[in-house]
Amino acid sequence: MQRILQPGEIEALDHTSFPRVRLPQPGSLFADRAARLRQLAQGNAIADYLRFAAQLVQAQQRAAATVHTVALPADQLARAQAHSMPLMPAANSIDPAWQAVLEGLLDTLEQSGSLPATLAPVIARLRARTPAALDALAVQVLGDTTTTADLALQPFIMAALQVTFADRASRLGAADVPFVDPATICPVCASQPVASVLRIGGQAAGHRYLHCGTCCTEWHMVRVKCSHCESTQGIHYQGVEGGSETVLAETCDECHTYRKLVNQEKDPLAEPLADDLASLTLDLLMGDTAFARASANPLLALGRELADDATHDA
Numbered sequence: 001m002q003r004i005l006q007p008g009e010i011e012a013l014d015h016t017s018f019p020r021v022r023l024p025q026p027g028s029l030f031a032d033r034a035a036r037l038r039q040l041a042q043g044n045a046i047a048d049y050l051r052f053a054a055q056l057v058q059a060q061q062r063a064a065a066t067v068h069t070v071a072l073p074a075d076q077l078a079r080a081q082a083h084s085m086p087l088m089p090a091a092n093s094i095d096p097a098w099q100a101v102l103e104g105l106l107d108t109l110e111q112s113g114s115l116p117a118t119l120a121p122v123i124a125r126l127r128a129r130t131p132a133a134l135d136a137l138a139v140q141v142l143g144d145t146t147t148t149a150d151l152a153l154q155p156f157i158m159a160a161l162q163v164t165f166a167d168r169a170s171r172l173g174a175a176d177v178p179f180v181d182p183a184t185i186c187p188v189c190a191s192q193p194v195a196s197v198l199r200i201g202g203q204a205a206g207h208r209y210l211h212c213g214t215c216c217t218e219w220h221m222v223r224v225k226c227s228h229c230e231s232t233q234g235i236h237y238q239g240v241e242g243g244s245e246t247v248l249a250e251t252c253d254e255c256h257t258y259r260k261l262v263n264q265e266k267d268p269l270a271e272p273l274a275d276d277l278a279s280l281t282l283d284l285l286m287g288d289t290a291f292a293r294a295s296a297n298p299l300l301a302l303g304r305e306l307a308d309d310a311t312h313d314a
């Protein structure tokens, strides 16, 4: 008697199929990112910042090895799938473990002994906050409503949140992740992508993925679409003249934004968040165009206003 194949089995038979979702693997994610940041720091105009970011990501790697987050409740999973909604919208799904992770990150950074002196007051400010104030700040950071006075705290808050969200996302199955609308937000945590990445190797090779700035999940989007408004018209690419083509700004004439495309075919070690951060020169050039940056880099302590100032000073 013939048996009817289930959807997962049908996909397994199709060797041309590629993963729609790539869930994060925190065990290697943060180590690879830290190594890439250190590599990109060489000869970079913001080398000191990239080296600090590498230290912070290295601390994330250490925290990720021991973090204990709460599993996504089955009813929440079922509800999100039934309504094609993201599984754990970030601002409403902050895991209680995040504050212990933050403390661990700060301890690791201080113990390293090589932290830039200018950061000591920032760390002191974080340590002075009550747990309730930290939770409130986390909600602001995730909602992109951080006040200018707190912007310097943002990379630390995001780093701690990333560890908890990546841990929770890593324990999902790819088949658990719903198709969501709009397809430009993370199907796991509803955050915006930090950049998109053209992957090499394995079944993902040659496909473009959007990389979540919060939970580090990647989801597929065809290259002809704008990663911000899904328009298929008026997509163009801009790079730094004479620079590498590993990172290009993908611009959209419909929504007048740009987001970077990080191309592993040009450099196999390219990593979406690290390469986006290290190509700040491209952002400064884009500041003179009609295109606004679609979403921020979670580890960069620049709000929109400060970014504008930097552009004018450049």
Ligand SMILES: [Zn+2]
Residues within 6 Å of the ligand: 186, 187, 188, 189, 190, 191, 212, 213, 214, 215, 216, 217
């Ligand atoms: Zn996400």
Ligand SMILES: [Zn+2]
Residues within 6 Å of the ligand: 226, 227, 228, 229, 230, 231, 252, 253, 254, 255, 256, 257
């Ligand atoms: Zn667009």
